[in-house]
Amino acid sequence: MYLARLTLNDLRTFRRLEVELTPGIHVITGANAQGKSNLLEAIAMLATTRSQRGGVDLDLISWDALAEDPIPAARMEAEVVTAAGREQLEVSIVGQVVAVGVPPQRAGRRFRVNGVARRASDLIGRLRVVFFAADDLSIIDGPPAHRRRYLDITLSQLDAAYVRALQRYARVLEQRNSLLKRLQERRGKPDELDFWDGELAEAGAVILAARAEALRALGRDAATTYAELAASESEALEVIYEPRVPPAVAARLREHDLAEQLLEALVAGRTEDVRRGLSLVGPHRDDVRFLIGGHAAGVSASRGQQRSAALALRLAEVAYSKARTGDAPVLLLDDILSELDPARRARVLAVAYGVDQVLITTPDEAHPSRTELPEATRWRLQHGQLVLSE
Known part of the structure; x- marks a missing residue:
């Protein structure tokens, strides 16, 4: 799997960039604030539909487009x-204009596969990337949300059923929490939670x-x-x-009746959920522990x-x-090699x-050196x- 062509329009620091790429290793050098991280972020978005940095979609649109274009938009395309x-992938971030002359306050995402409008779930996984970045340390020492985000990005690229379940879960969780708030205020009936x-x-x-299976394999290989x-x-x-479930449920993560066990846990926890006004059991509260x-x-x-x-x-x-x-x-290495000692750099x-295909960004032309690569x-x-170096 590799990128043969990449086009960026009005994405962060890029007004327009178009480049053809070959299989193999590509080293991209440049001073700070030239857009090296933005370039890799765009490729990752074409794989996952998400920004690696989080934040709001409107931040992805270049300042020039926001200032000059009637309907500002950022667009990423790849072959x-x-x-x-071969497949053509496209992700667009379009500012939602409510009145002429008024800057947009939010943006929406649109997706195309081979020129046809599709849902995000139809695009995810057609390009797969592993993104190495300096802030990967937050997976180890950051809050649980960072570890859940890592799992979701990793698994979504590999399992379409996981993407659908994740999207469905997020929608249902929002509805359930809204109902719990109403029940907390005594504006509803508890049996409304059944559905x-x-x-x-x-x-x-x-x-x-899916998380349990993935972490068994990832944990084993990461330890080695x-x-x-x-x-x-x-x-x-x-x-x-x-997993944020009762021990009896956690013990059955590989069993066919897992959904039934989780349902029993949700029903058993209703009283406390209503008292708190939010759902306390489920994968939205999972964590991963790293021990050394x-x-x-x-x-x-x-x-x-x-x-x-x-x-x-x-x-x-x-x-x-x-x-x-x-x-x-495709491997994306965002300015990490210069921070590694020779042994770790050689392993990567x-x-x-x-x-x-590998894309490596670095501000230092000496790392990785021409001898190393x-x-x-x-x-x-x-x-x-992007200009080819001699």
Whole structure:
């Protein structure tokens, strides 16, 4: 799998960029604030429909477009080559104008596959990426929402059923929480929860089972890789899934009656849910625990240990994606190699040679050096344009 062509229009710092790419390793250098991270963010959005940075969609539209265009919009297009053939993917972020002369306050997303308007769920997974970034440390030491977001982005690219369940779960959860608020205010009947509980349990069971299966594989491979990256240490990495369900449900994540068990837990917890006005049980409150030497990595580990754990997890993700689909993902490395010691840098570059395409950004032309990557295609990003380096 690789990108053959990428076009960006009015995306953050880019007014218009169009570039053709080949399989292999591409090193993109440029000074700070030239848009290196924006470039990789755009590719990731074409894979996941989400910005890696979070935030609001309107922030993706360039300032020039917001100031000059009647209907400001950012557009990302790519031609993707896989074993099955070529596909054209497009993601547009369109400002929602309510009156002439009034800047938009929000934006909506639109998607196309081979020129045909599609839903987000139809686009996700047609391009698959693994995104290595400096802020991957937040997966280890950040709040639980960061770890759930990591799981959702990873699994959505591999499993269409997971995407559908995640979307359904989010809609049902919003409705259930709204009803709980009304019940808290004594404006409804408890049996109104029956329908929403059933729907939440069905979608939630798909999410719980997929996360448990993925983390078994990711945790195993990440532990092995961590031991290689931190060869001088005797402490092992453990990755532990902590689903926010009662222990009896957590023990049945691989069973066919998981949805029934989750439904029973939702019904049993109604009284407390109504008292609090929100849903307390379910995958929307899941967490993942990272232990190094038996201690919480986010609290007790050094920054070097945390960085090794995050890197091990990403490398495990590459292997998991390839094992699930039979086709290696595109690797996106956003200015991380310059921060790694030679041993860790060599480990990442060894994985890079095992996939079809890698894009590496760096402000330092010496890292990675031409000796480390003699066959890489090298680009210079300046003033919103990519130019081949000599």
